Amino acid sequence: MSSTHLPDPVGSAATPAAAEVAYRYTKSLILDDRLPGGTMISEGEIAGQLSLSRTPVREAFLRLEAQGWLRLYPKRGALVVPVGPGEAQSVVDARLLLEIHAIQSIVDPLSRERLAERLSALVQRQREALDAGNLDAYAEHDVEFHLAVVAAGENPLLTSFYVTLRERQRRMVARSLWRDEHHALAFIDDHQRLADLVAAGATEQFEEGLRRHLHDAHLPERAAAVGGVR
Incomplete structure (x- = not known):
């Protein structure tokens, strides 16, 4: 060897x-x-x-x-092994369940505030990465953003499972829409809105916004079919 x-x-x-x-x-x-x-x-x-x-x-x-x-x-x-039919939808559905569950689990206003600050900081890093043309860093901060949401639920088993979902999604979006600057900017704006909803404790609005965001980012054809979100 x-x-x-x-x-x-x-x-x-x-x-x-x-x-x-x-x-x-x-x-x-x-x-x-x-x-x-x-x-x-x-x-x-x-x-x-x-x-x-x-x-x-x-x-x-x-x-x-x-x-x-x-x-x-x-x-x-x-x-x-090729990506199976319907796998993208299955991954998005699972991510929605985990991220929404995590947000619903946060009942302490101070914990929500800290998470919102963490998410806003990651949004700023995404903007800086995109301005620098560093798409790899942009993608890493995207991962960190959503992982921070799940980790805030303080369930290590669900957080570990979420990491495996992100791996599958990484494969499916290797040539994703976020490589287009217009879409990348829109996704950053989505993240900031989600961070603001966390700070406000607006759980239902967060769920709706997250659903639209993930469908736009990872199921664009379906999002277009139901009228889009922007």
């Missing part, structure tokens, strides 16, 4: 074991749509790109298969 030091594709401070490197690297290719659904890949390809032996790559592939990202075919390689 090669001991070549590789940059961590997902930004960990420590250098993981070879199988972990292979796992994170391959998964990042899938989530960023650099390996689209339906693509066949081999252990040798990934091993060659990372200067590793096939053994850790095989371990990584088995782990990715268990998580539903790959389907392995002996002596043929691995198929990147």
Whole structure:
């Protein structure tokens, strides 16, 4: 096994074991749509790109298969599992349930105020990232915004589940509308409105605004079909 030091594709401070490197690297290719659904890949390809032996790559592939990202075919390689019909809708529905539940769980006005301040700070970071043309940072702050909402519900199990949902959505929106500046600005405005609704304790309005926001961002065809929101 090669001991070549590789940059961590997902930004960990420590250098993981070879199988972990292979796992994170391959998964990042899938989530960023650099390996689209339906693509066949081999252990040798990934091993060659990372200067590793096939053994850790095989371990990584088995782990990715268990998580539903790959389907392995002996002596043929691995198929990147395509996004299933209706998966985008299912992910959005699940996210709505988790984020709305979290907001409904906050009964202390001081906790709402702190969350609103945190969300507004993330909105400002998004604006700065977009102004700088840094779409990767913009996307990271988008993730942080919605994760902060769920984490405010103080349910670690639901927060952990939410992270897996975001991974699936990351894959589906790798070429999303937010890469268009007009839409990106509109989504930032959505976030600020949501932050303001949190501060006001307007739970019902938050639910309505969040539903429209997620449909616009991730189900644009459906949003258009029901008349849009802006």
